[in-house]
Amino acid sequence: MDCGTFTYEAAECLVRWYRKNKRDLPWRKTHDAYAVWISEIMLQQTRVEAVIDKYTAFMQELPDIAALASVEDDRLMKLWEGLGYYSRARNLKKCAAVIMARHHGRIPHNYEELLALPGIGSYTAGAISAIAFGIPAPAVDGNVMRVLSRLLGSADDVKEPETKKNFENILREFYRDHPCSPAFVRNLTQGFMDLGASVCLPNGRAKCTQCPWQERCAACKNNLTDVLPVRGKAPERRLEERTLLIIRDGDSFLLRKRPERGLLAGLYEFPGIPGFCTKEEAADAVSAMGYEPLQIHVLPESRHLFTHLEWHMHAYEIRVSGIHEENDLLITKRELLNRAIPSAFRTYLEYYSLRQ
Ligand code: SF4
Secondary structure, three states: OOOOOOOHHHHHHHHHHHHHHOOOOHHHHOOOHHHHHHHHHHHOOOOHHHHHHHHHHHHHHOOOHHHHHHOOHHHHHHHHOOOOOOHHHHHHHHHHHHHHHHOOOOOOOOHHHHHOOOOOOHHHHHHHHHHHHOOOOOOOOHHHHHHHHHHHOOOOEOOOHHHHHHHHHHHHHHHHHOOOOHHHHHHHHHHHHHHHHHOOOOOOOOOHHHOOOOOOOHHHHOOOOOOOOEOOOOOOOEEEEEEEEEEEEOOEEEEEEOOOOOOOOOOEEOOEEEOOOOHHHHHHHHHHOOOOOOEEEEEEEEEEEOOOEEEEEEEEEEEOOOOOOOOEEEEEHHHHHHOOOOHHHHHHHHHHHOOO
């Protein structure tokens, strides 16, 4: 990496700015490691506004590691509903069980031990170390990479894992050369987060005139804020066509559990078949499941974006009678609206929430 170094003056300047401008967020009312951990996992790939209410409800119901380790899976999924990427919730529970078994229910006060826990990567280990314990450890995610790329004028591709390691090393060297108090480490770490979230924004929206680093930032001085950070081309999303079979018997809906591995693992969904099919083909598919289609009608189309995949969905509502539940789940409309169903099916949940 051929770029400037992160200086103590830059760090002090950011800490001063953070003290004046920090966002008032519920997880910032404490340095408790459990609260820091839950909030950081929720915030991954999810907007702060979407997390606030979910975080508060989650902490009320699962206030500590023991409660998380023993929560029912369905309840956990419900608490996570709307945040997406449900594997994060499952990993939280798995990790809580390991902390109960290996660390007497206490989150370890040590970066390396945190990193050894399931579902905790270098960013989360760094964030918990720094914010909860004041340990000088780097917490580098996409926001921090954008801020550092611009400040230091780095042209390295932030999609390369090597670039993240380089930024982590820059911060490690900074902490090695400049011993900092726990309070300074906390403020610096959260200062990076807030600067990336509210000032040094992506996609041509950097607010350099409000930035404490305006005078020292390489990108700002050289008119490169629209160029940095350098991002390799994102892989194109694969397009997948699906037909949903929304099978109803009276007031009840038939749901099927997805496989325990892969996309939306272990969650309930409306049964689907690959490709778009006609009414007759949909009726045949339902017959093949062992039900006799009585009525069928077309529902609205929808689409859903995953990170690497895009679903285009056609859907039919198919009325049947005498559903048996051997491998499937039969639930009423009220239960349907209260259960954690992946947001990929939001169009249909909204459709039924508006109808008798
Ligand atoms: S001066 Fe502009 S580009 Fe540089 S860190 Fe601040 S907001 Fe980002």
